Amino acid sequence: MRIATYNVNGINGRLANLLGWLGEAAPDIVCVQELKAPDDKFPGAAVRAAGYGAVWHGQKSWNGVAILARGAEPTETRRGLPGDPDDTHSRYVEAAVGGTIVGCLYLPNGNPAPGPKFDYKLRWFERLTEHAKTLLDSGAPVVLAGDFNVMPTDLDVYAPERWVDDALFRPEVREAYRRLIEQGWTDALRTLHPNERIYTFWKYFRNAFGRDAGLRIDHLLLSPSIAGRLVAAEVDRDVRSRQRASDHAPVWIELAEANAASPRQAQRPRTA
DNA sequence: ATGTCAGGTCATACCTGA
Numbered sequence: 219m220r221i222a223t224y225n226v227n228g229i230n231g232r233l234a235n236l237l238g239w240l241g242e243a244a245p246d247i248v249c250v251q252e253l254k255a256p257d258d259k260f261p262g263a264a265v266r267a268a269g270y271g272a273v274w275h276g277q278k279s280w281n282g283v284a285i286l287a288r289g290a291e292p293t294e295t296r297r298g299l300p301g302d303p304d305d306t307h308s309r310y311v312e313a314a315v316g317g318t319i320v321g322c323l324y325l326p327n328g329n330p331a332p333g334p335k336f337d338y339k340l341r342w343f344e345r346l347t348e349h350a351k352t353l354l355d356s357g358a359p360v361v362l363a364g365d366f367n368v369m370p371t372d373l374d375v376y377a378p379e380r381w382v383d384d385a386l387f388r389p390e391v392r393e394a395y396r397r398l399i400e401q402g403w404t405d406a407l408r409t410l411h412p413n414e415r416i417y418t419f420w421k422y423f424r425n426a427f428g429r430d431a432g433l434r435i436d437h438l439l440l441s442p443s444i445a446g447r448l449v450a451a452e453v454d455r456d457v458r459s460r461q462r463a464s465d466h467a468p469v470w471i472e473l474a475e476a477n478a479a480s481p482r483q484a485q486r487p488r489t490a
Numbered sequence: 491a492t493g494t495c496a497g498g499t500c501a502t503a504c505c506t507g508a
Contacts, residue, residue, distance in 0.1 A: 227508085228496055252508090254497065279497055280507070327508060367508095421508090423493035465495075465508080 219473045220244075221320070223363035223436050225251040225419075225466035229282070232462055233261055239457050240268050245470055246288050247315050249322035249363040250274075252464075253282025253308075260284065277308035283322045283364070285313045295319065301345040309342070317476070318444070319353065323364035328385030336385050339367070343394040347401070350439075354401055359444035359476070362403065365466065366437050368395045370405065373415060374434035386435060404445040406438040406471045411451070418453055419466045427458055436469045447473040 222245040226236050229250065240248070248270070253260065257276040265272050271291035274284035275298070285292045292313035299310045309324045323346065328339030353360045368391045372378040381387040399405060407416060417432025426432065440448060450472035458467040 231496055329508080421493080422495055426493090462495095 219246045219318075219475065220470050221247045221249075221318075221361055221363065221438065221473065222468050222470035223249040223251070223322070223365070223438055224468040225324070225365040225436060225464060227252050227464040227466065228254040229284070230255055230259060230261060232464055233264060235457070235460060235462055235464065237264065237268050238460075239454065239468060240270065240286075243454060243468065243470065244288065245468075247292075247318075247320055247361075248286040248468075249320065250284040250286060251282070251322070251324040251365045252280075253277070253284060254279060255282055273311060273313050275308040275311040277306075281308045281324055283308060283311045283324050285311055285315070285320055285322045287313075287315045290315055292320070296321075299342070299345045299349050301348060302341070305342075310346075317359065319356075319358050319360045321350075321353065321360065321362040321364075323362065323366070325365065325367045327367050328391070331383065331385040331388055336388075339385060340390060340394065343391070343398075347394065347398045350398060350403070351401055354403075354441055357443060358441070360441040361444065361471075362439040363437070365435060366395065367435055368392060369433050369435055370395050370399075370408070370437075373413075374417075376415075376417070376429075376431040376433070381433075386433065399439070402442050403439040404442075404448065406440055406448055406451040407434070407453070407469065409445075409451070410448065416453060417467075418469050420458060422465055436466055438469060438471050440471075444473065447476065449474050 270286040273294040296312040326339040418436040420427040420432040454468040
């Protein structure tokens, strides 16, 4: 089973790009961020025609998240994080797909820092971490995927010294990410590629992609009950080079099939 | 500071967020 996360940066403006990639990569589940469209402007018919069921939580102009499932209808289990009824941003949607709980998130950018936007980012991160603990405690197989807007370490930034005061890299934010991981989550890409420079985002400015001046900010986190099934994790870099591309590339993981006969299966992938 | 996008509007040229 392949699960991807892709910040599309406008699902309608870049629909052809998204559909092209879906057709080639055929991921089983896709977490999409930055729809930049209200619920009634989500291109549900086109997504369905591509073979995907979907749940979405849209918003006019900004934010917006969706979960796509190939040949299946995701069952929505939550929209919006608990902990702040006054939060109007559409940044979290969660669904069950074939026994796996998928949380799709778009963590606030937080710039400029310091400031109210940065405060909101830190509060949102805290709410995410609290909810993540609840998910872990359930024991269910969970994937938390999306645009976290945080580079976890120096290895995840082309020029760390230039980003130390940025909301995506300030110590408070890296610390928040570390606390989340330490609950027991597995950062899929970093686990399979511990020493590689891997980026998922390149700014549109100054030929950032051409210079490979990138950031790793899109992450897939696995609960312990599913982490043992991780067999691959990659970035579809080529997608970033295309016409009308998002500034993010899709990131995907491959999970070995769960043993249908024993739902509480082993923590390690089975070998032939 | 620079740069590039997409979406939205007191619209055909700006503004914002990223």
